[in-house]
Amino acid sequence: MFAWGYNFKTAPVEIRELLACSKEELCDLLTAVKSYSGVRELVILNTCNRVEAYAVAEDYYQMHLLVSAFLELKKVSPRYKKYSFFLEGKEAVAHIFKVASGLDSMVVGESQIVHQFKEAFRLAKECGGLGKILNRVFEKALRTAKKVRTETGIGKNAVSVSYVAVELAKQIFGNLSKAQVLLIGAGEMAELASKYFKKLKASIFIANRTYQRALELARELEGNVLRYEELADHLHKFDIVLVSTGAKGYVLTKEMVENAMKKRDYRPMFIIDISVPRNADPDIESIDQAFLYNIDDLKGIAQENLKGRLREKEKGEIIVWDEVEKFFRWLELLPIEEKIVKIKSYWADVEKREPKFRRFLHLALEEIKRNPSDGEKLIKILLEEVKEDGNKARELSYVHNRVDGAGV
Template sequence: MHIIVVGLNYRTAPVEVREQFTFDERDLPEALRQLKQTKSIMECVIVATCNRTELYAVVDRHHLCGHYIRSFMEKWFKLSRDQFTNHLYMYEDSKAIDHLFHVTSGLDSMVIGETQILGQVKDAFLLAQEQKVTGTVFNMLFKQGITLAKRAHSETSIGEAAVSVSYAAVELGKRIFGQFHKKKVMIIGAGETGELTAKHLYANGADQVLVVNRTFDRAAQLADKFNGTPCSMEEGLRRLHEVDIVISSTGANEYVLTREQIVSSMQKRKSKPLFMIDIAVPRDLDPGIAAVENVFLYDIDDLEGIVESNLELRRKEAAKIEIMIEQELDSFDQWYKTLGVVPLIRGLQTKAADIHEETLDSLTKKLPGLGEHELKVIRKLTKSMMNQMMQDPILRIKEMAGEKRADEAMDLFVKLFALEEQLVTNQQAKPQAATEPATAAPKKLTPTHAAAAGLAAVTP
């Protein structure tokens, strides 16, 4: 089995490409189900944000899985692969795990150390769990990645300097106007990004903010937090000529403002400049708006260099997080290697328990006069002897599972304790699990087969 990730992000694809690979939140459950049904995929998680779309998978073979996942992307997004293959990256095994840990901790973000991605990855993982498309490997890996990110932000100072996409948008506005006092700002979108934008605006002196949202109640709730003015989309469009800056961050699938609407609004402004900042993916603002006279349009890709001065501290703190990531990689690697030991240990325990029961049955037949108390004492003592005898072999095989010749050690363990029949029986007896390929039980259970059995044995 292998862990892979296939994706594209702000480094590999411009916004006009990324916006073609966004998932509607309502469609994500179906996308997960279809991805899970893709050939060779045993577990999956989809992480989709404004700056990245990544498909994580546990696969039974890695040679063709990149091809299968690209085929899924072709079908789902209705695009031929020659339109996007050059923008994709694919990481396998330790590199895929390392990438996930960098993503969750914010080290792979456009704004280094930002915390919003942690919540997005967590939500993506929980949704995948709800859809029952994760199993043993991803249940461990994503929980470990989320815990690592929380530690990174609590044990370092990487989050002290405010540098998020919304912060960058406000910084761009400050560079244009110097200050926001006496400037009227319109925020389109009252979600998390819109709220962060409003927070930064008020912290920087903005006292005239219109909050525009399709749902007026949501606009009112956000506006009330910052003494702003709530507006419906229709009213916002009518009042567009009043504002100096527009910052848009909705989750709409089509343009919120078109070139024609801006042309009409500008006629009322008498050549007064309008600055528009689009931090949504897909984009909210028609790119054709940039051609309108006295309108200055910026999109999310224009924000990358805005907060360079605040990033130096974060880069220093990132070095500390890199050490944490290395430790977590080692920890996951050790856990993953011991998965193959699980069925061996369980097989030994089952065999010992069977022998124990047979011995007690024989004892009661030969000594029918034993009372209930005596039998209870004998059962307890003999079980204790059995457990003590197994303790050292179990400890040793766990240690050897992390060594270079682990397969040989596990194979020898199976032979020494004659566990072949027991392991095959256990594998046939248990229900098929999400992480286990539907194959017939092998005549000889090798360490590789044992690892698959181990995964299935502990899959929730």
């Protein structure tokens, strides 16, 4: 079991955006990487703060092939491998559980990751990436996430990246009730941000490629709609611009902002780009009185939010490691699972002929679950005896004695 990838802790946004995948390309990428590397199972999680691969592989060489294929298909130089992380075994599974639980998020405790996590595994299933092990990892990760949220206060008054972005706007601008705010994009993160802006009584305009979606969100917020194609003509009217789209290129160019700043007599404009890949040209920073922030600039505010949650985070990590141990106990049993099924297939017939054997079989199977390392030995004993005449009490006692004496 392996985990490899890039996240906000290991790589700046300039690197993460090179590896970001659209929903449309994820399936093709997953299929190609899995085929080339030979890994048995593969899931790719892609969010604004991470691009990570979770894989079941035979050895390190397959993972080396996976990394090489991933970078080559994304046309990313191998020199950027230094920004990635690599985990295996229990550390890899613990990482996956922490991610699903919001314990590894930039904004600790945020719940949006659960939806993103489910979407990643749904896509992997559709594209042939899931097998027995990762399917189990997925189920356990979601159960762990639920347990962390119910048994700790990590999710209490939880915030999101969108909230932190609005908090940054508030720190910069002050009283947002006097601000003209433009949201470019109408996806989940933009929608969350718009609701926070509404609470602060900001005047909100929404621009989106799909006009109908912008209209729906504007009605919900009692806001206004700006047609996407008219963005450049009206940009100068806004004090705060929050960008959150899935576009691959720059939605806000340096030229657009330069023209807007001239029209507004260089009154300050604050642009917060929480898109990955970035949708606002980094060169905008060079324009006088245009202040550009990207998603990595939110870390400071996110860390402030974490201070009051450190104890709950520690509680959550204890739960995670407990669940990791349970998962690996299941994993140890996996190789003998088929043999256990084979034993049970004899059950109905044998218990009819000799009811006493049912108790012996039950004891043996329970012992296998408790001590997987003795499983092969116990199974061999049981299969040998089941094939014999099960009617003789002497032989059944012999089975029982052998099971008891098998070093368990």
